[in-house]
Amino acid sequence: MIKFILIALVSFPVFANGPDLMICNGEFALCAASGSVPTGKTIRVEGKEFQEGVAICPVLTGRSVANRTFLKGDCKAPAGKVWSLFSTITEYPQAPDWNVVTMTPRVFVTNNKSGGGMSNQWSFLCEKQAKKVNGVQLANCYGPINESPWTNDHVPFGTSSFSAAPVGTPNPVGANIPSGAK
Numbered sequence: 715m716i717k718f719i720l721i722a723l724v725s726f727p728v729f730a731n732g733p734d735l736m737i738c739n740g741e742f743a744l745c746a747a748s749g750s751v752p753t754g755k756t757i758r759v760e761g762k763e764f765q766e767g768v769a770i771c772p773v774l775t776g777r778s779v780a781n782r783t784f785l786k787g788d789c790k791a792p793a794g795k796v797w798s799l800f801s802t803i804t805e806y807p808q809a810p811d812w813n814v815v816t817m818t819p820r821v822f823v824t825n826n827k828s829g830g831g832m833s834n835q836w837s838f839l840c841e842k843q844a845k846k847v848n849g850v851q852l853a854n855c856y857g858p859i860n861e862s863p864w865t866n867d868h869v870p871f872g873t874s875s876f877s878a879a880p881v882g883t884p885n886p887v888g889a890n891i892p893s894g895a896k
Contacts, residue, residue: 733782733783734782734783735779735781736780736781736782736785736789737778737779737780738777738779738780738785738789738797738799739776740775740790741773741774741775741791742773742774742775742776742778742796742797742798742799742801743771743772743773743774743835743840743853743855744771744778744798744799744800744801744803744806745771745798745833745835745836745855746800746801746878746879746887746888747808747809747817747878747879747880747887748770748771748808748809748835748879748883748886749769749829749833749879749883749884749885749886750768750833750855750859750884751767751829751884751885752765752766752767752859752885753768753856754766757856759858760866762861762867764858764859764860764861764868765858765859765860766859767833767856767885768854768856769833769854769855769857770809770843770853770854771835771840771855771887772806772808772852772853773840773842773850773852773853774806776801776803777801778797778799778800778801779799779800779801780797780799780800780836781836781863784838785837792839794841794842795839795840795841795842795853796839797838797839797840798836798837798839798840798853798855798857804816805817807848812848812850812852813848817878818878818880819878820876820877820878820881821876822874822875822876822881823872823873823875824860824870824872824873825871825872826871828884829883829884829885830871830885831860831871832859832860832869832873832875832885832887832888833857833858833859833888834857834859834861834862834887834889835855835856835857836889837863838857839855839856840853840854840855840856841854857887859885862889862890862892864889864890864892873890873891874890874891875888875889875890875891876888876889876891
């Protein structure tokens, strides 16, 4: 499924006006199996306001995919921070114990119940936590809830989305499935 998503990013016509992609190499947070909880604040993305969520994500090192616009063309994050990026890595530390396990992608439908949305942490800054957990560097990643990484628009309830977060995780980090992608 992950390779399909990467191919979709560059192949489907629906993405013709989508994000400007770039490859980074180095430290990044991978939030694909995380959920997020509302911070009580809002966040603006491309002039639109969204509810802000925070996700706890493992910090990894390697190749990753970023939205060039949000990173302003530079993969290097400020000191003490790291970008939340996408990767084809399929085995990495995951909550709750942060042991390395294989990710399990799934499709779900957003709803208006508490925690029933989806979160987009892709290409947003994260703050590294001071202490490692189970030997894993973690980061607090902040991003919009119910915002499409493809269009930066609001994602309405009832939208099919994908994530590697386990069932029951609030506001799983992932993305909506664009209506043009089948």
